[in-house]
Amino acid sequence: MRTFQAAAVVSIVVSALIVFSLIGRAVSFVTEVDLSDLAAGGWFPRRSMFGLPTILTGSVIVAGIAMLVAAPLGLGAAIYLAEYARPRVRKVIKPVLEILAGIPSVVVGVFALSWISPQIIGRLSGDAGLFNMAAAGIGVGVLVTPLVASVAEDSFRAVPMSLREASYGLGAKKRSTTTKIVFPAAISGVVASIILGISRAIGETMVVLIVAGGTGGAEFSLNPFNAGQTMTGAMAALARGSDQVRGADQAFPSLFFVGLLLFLITLSLNVVSERYVRRVRQKY
16 A cells, blocks of 8 residues: 555655756746747747747647557547457457557657658648658547557447347447447547547657657648647757757756646646546446
8 A cells, every 4th residue: 555655745846847948947037038939930039939839739740640540549449349249259350459669769760751651741732841740630530549548449349238239139330329328328538548648749859840840840830731749749859968958048948847837737637637537438
């Protein structure tokens, strides 16, 4: 009992130390930088251009595209594994899905740059360059899909079999039972899987750093076929090599500010997810 309690306390302490390490430099950055620099038309920290709309919009675009890929694929895989797949098939597909979740993100980034961008994005838009946010979003979606599928499948399998049997007893078919009985009963877990996937997509770094194209900075753009920058990509691009961070007086503190902002966004998503799950969760 004490061992588990100590583990929980240590995790809380570590999280608090991370937040405290960010707050000091983040506050220093906000107080010393001009507010006009935060609304600049691009993110170029070494030029003292800290356009927050650029990295915020880039993060939303990449995460949105990722969830357009991960949500239908992940939920579809979860429904198939929980409701349609035979036990032997499930024993094969489930480990394969988990292996996909373990693929290093740098491998997915190289795959997105060498195949997704030229073969998919290049055919969708002839004006798209090799580096673009759309390819980065699809690559992140590939990484997020196993996470969404795993959490959603656990929710579907947690629905009591008695609900399915009652539906079959009333003459409902398999599809109707899945869509009208099982899915609504597991809606809390489905929403939790999607919000967890969004948090994972916003926090992904390597794929965005390789594919999005904003390594030296990026201009504000709402076009997913253009190069862009996300919060995580901005931090990784700026912090590559300790001697390269200090391109301007406030470049280094901006790392802590963006890190704190990213932490607050992720925390907000988790809090919203937890409250929603508690509100709609059904106990059987």
